[in-house]
Amino acid sequence: MITIVNAQEKRTILKGKTILNSLSISDVHVLNTNTNIGTITNDNGFFEIPVKLGDSILVSHVNLQEKFILITNKILSDINFTISLNEKTYTLNEFTLEKPRSIFYQDKDITTYQGPVVNATTLNLPYVNTQPKKDNSIIKFKSGGVISLDNLINSINGNKRREKLLKKLVAEDDDLLKIRKKYTDDFFITDLKIKKEYINQFLNYCIDKNIINIFKSDNSIKLTTLLIREGKIYPHKILNEDLFLTKK
Known part of the structure; x- marks a missing residue:
């Protein structure tokens, strides 16, 4: 068998x-x-x-x-x-994208609390409908300076003009910071005879001397010549400490 x-x-x-x-x-x-x-x-x-x-x-x-x-x-x-042989194919179940919900959303089908609604309105809290207003009156530049716009532009009316001036000041501050980094402290202190605590105020002083446009033209000789010329006549007087980019 x-x-x-x-x-x-x-x-x-x-x-x-x-x-x-x-x-x-x-x-x-x-x-x-x-x-x-x-x-x-x-x-x-x-x-x-x-x-x-x-x-x-x-x-x-x-x-x-x-x-x-x-x-x-x-x-x-x-x-x-x-x-x-053939590869496997995977089919997902159909789903529908819904409107995003807040983390505080309560599903009515599962919510068991039936008590009164408690929120700022029902509690009659003060300023419940107040919308916070962005305060641009005080700004701090990247370079370290702090300035009050309210004191600076009291004569200017309108938020748009105010914001336009703010952007201009921020852009100027960025350019001055780049010029500050282009030269060493020794250049300002030894060659221009400007104390360290006056360096940034001196650069602000040179704004009216067209220093930013010269810097953007990438003409280092012309920029250095301007600094040397203006350094000789700079009054070395503290006008506004808030405009200092560097403090001693």
């Missing part, structure tokens, strides 16, 4: 290859579902598995679609048996 069973269960070795878009695939599981005997393809996509006519093999890979193959005489006689 053992001899008869062995004869009936005799299988041949099926050699094959797995591919995806003509490229070999490694680590593909090939399982004979009739015997539960399986194997894995090598780096070149080849595998060997015992089968007989009528067996079914399951070919699977984590990123590929499973494939069942029924063993036929044609497959057994094919010396170049190749299994072509």
Whole structure:
């Protein structure tokens, strides 16, 4: 009886290859579902598995679609048996984008609190409808100076003109800071005879001497000549400490 069973269960070795878009695939599981005997393809996509006519093999890979193959005489006689696999496709459930909600939003379906509404309005808090107004009266420049616009432009009416002047002052301050960094302290102190605490006030003084336009023209000789000329006649008098870009 053992001899008869062995004869009936005799299988041949099926050699094959797995591919995806003509490229070999490694680590593909090939399982004979009739015997539960399986194997894995090598780096070149080849595998060997015992089968007989009528067996079914399951070919699977984590990123590929499973494939069942029924063993036929044609497959057994094919010396170049190749299994072509397909990539898995994932379909997401349809969803609808809704309007963004505040972190304080309460879903009416799950909200259990039925008490009175408590907020600034119901509590009659003072200034509940007051909108904060941006204060541009005091500004601090990148270079360190602090200036009061209210004192500087009392004669100017209108917010637009006020903001325009503010932008001009900020732009001038940026340019003066660049000029300040272009020269060393020793140049101002030794060559121009200007004390360190007066350097930035001196640069502000030179605004009316067209120093910014000369700096933007990238003419270092003309800029240095201007500083030397104006340094000789600079009054060395503290006019407004708030305009200092550097303090001692």
